[in-house]
Amino acid sequence: MIDYKGARWIVACLWAGTVACVSAEPIDFVLCCASLDRPVRSHGSRYAGPMIDAHAHLDPSSSKAYRDQMLAALADGVMDGLLLMPTPNHGRFKKGAQSVGQIAELAAIPGGAIGSLCGAYAWNTWMGQQLSVSDSGLEKRRGELEARIASGACIGIGEIATRHFEKWAGQAVLTVDFRSRALHALFTIAQEHGVPIDLHVEPMEALGRSHEQTSFAELDQIFGRYPGIIVILAHTAMTSAANVQRMIARYPKLYFSIKAVNRHSHWRNLEPVSLRRDKMAYFYEDWAQLLERHPQRFFVGSDFKFSRKIRNSPGGRKTLKKYRKLISRYRDLLGSLEHQAARQIAWDTPRRLFNLD
Numbered sequence: 001m002i003d004y005k006g007a008r009w010i011v012a013c014l015w016a017g018t019v020a021c022v023s024a025e026p027i028d029f030v031l032c033c034a035s036l037d038r039p040v041r042s043h044g045s046r047y048a049g050p051m052i053d054a055h056a057h058l059d060p061s062s063s064k065a066y067r068d069q070m071l072a073a074l075a076d077g078v079m080d081g082l083l084l085m086p087t088p089n090h091g092r093f094k095k096g097a098q099s100v101g102q103i104a105e106l107a108a109i110p111g112g113a114i115g116s117l118c119g120a121y122a123w124n125t126w127m128g129q130q131l132s133v134s135d136s137g138l139e140k141r142r143g144e145l146e147a148r149i150a151s152g153a154c155i156g157i158g159e160i161a162t163r164h165f166e167k168w169a170g171q172a173v174l175t176v177d178f179r180s181r182a183l184h185a186l187f188t189i190a191q192e193h194g195v196p197i198d199l200h201v202e203p204m205e206a207l208g209r210s211h212e213q214t215s216f217a218e219l220d221q222i223f224g225r226y227p228g229i230i231v232i233l234a235h236t237a238m239t240s241a242a243n244v245q246r247m248i249a250r251y252p253k254l255y256f257s258i259k260a261v262n263r264h265s266h267w268r269n270l271e272p273v274s275l276r277r278d279k280m281a282y283f284y285e286d287w288a289q290l291l292e293r294h295p296q297r298f299f300v301g302s303d304f305k306f307s308r309k310i311r312n313s314p315g316g317r318k319t320l321k322k323y324r325k326l327i328s329r330y331r332d333l334l335g336s337l338e339h340q341a342a343r344q345i346a347w348d349t350p351r352r353l354f355n356l357d
């Protein structure tokens with residue numbers, strides 16, 4: 001993919017069933033990156049209200065006992081709702097289908113508090129490998145996904161990565177060409193079914209190569225071409241608070257999940273949260289102010305990989321004890337915001353966005 005550095009306008013011709021040329025103008029963005037040493041918001045009394053974690057994953061090979069621990073965390077009130085979805089790279093897992101089935105089982109528990117987003121397993125690595133996909137492959141996937149959305153088994157599409165770079169040694173790179181008709185089929189399904197699509201789009205590579213111009217222009221194309229679409233940019237769009245403010249001003253149907261990253265060496269350029277020497281997590285003041293101004297656009301998305309056992313992935317084995325600690329960290333973080341904003345982010349925004357009742 002080509003970056004048009006310095007070009008304010010780009011014109012892209014998209015192939016998605018019919019050829020269409022769409023003008024796109026990226027937000028007037030601030031170049032990466034903000035200082036990691038900028039001011040943070042001090043903690044208040046920790047947020048003790050209801051909370052939904054609306055962006056988490058379940059890796060393959062979890063035991064029944066492990067999944068029971070997940071349900072126990074919900075029953076204990078660690079959080080009140082949990083939305084699980086395959087990771088963008090789920091298609092690479094040998095037993096990927098198994099955990100997709102387990103997510104579906106957990107989401108199907110009557111009266112349960114777990115929901116599911118779908119599509120990433122069958123679509124993301126498949127369309128990332130090739131610009132040109134077969135008609136039969138596309139129709140098969142489209143039929144399956146639309147049926148699952150129509151049945152209510154899936155309340156959104158995700159997590160779909162178009163730019164997913166190597167942030168820790170060995171992490172698989174996954175990119176999808178924006179001209180991909182499979183990608184545009186997903187946008188069309190999201191729009192037609194009125195469900196959000198959760199996108200992972202890194203505007204910067206960890207070592208500093210910028211894709212800001214192109215990725216922000218592509219976002220503009222998405223809303224230009226699919227005016228009814230609801231988009232979530234995962235992990236607060238992995239850009240600065242200043243850029244997210246500009247996106248909010250321009251796109252009324254754009255939402256953001258908040259990831260409390262603790263080690264910035266693993267994931268630069270997306271720092272709403274700072275982990276200080278006292279090992280406590282704090283919102284940077286610029287993010288705290290943005291969250292308080294627009295709490296209806298943000299929700300908690302831990303990005304926790306339940307059952308992950310990959311040794312060199314950040315944080316090592318993902319135990320329920322670690323998850324409980326992470327959610328506790330979110331309660332401290334939310335406690336630093338005005339109470340109404342904290343409650344909106346923790347509860348009201350994800351409930352409205354995903355039509356949860």
Ligand SMILES: [Zn+2]
Nearest residue numbers: 159200234235
């Ligand atoms: Zn992600």
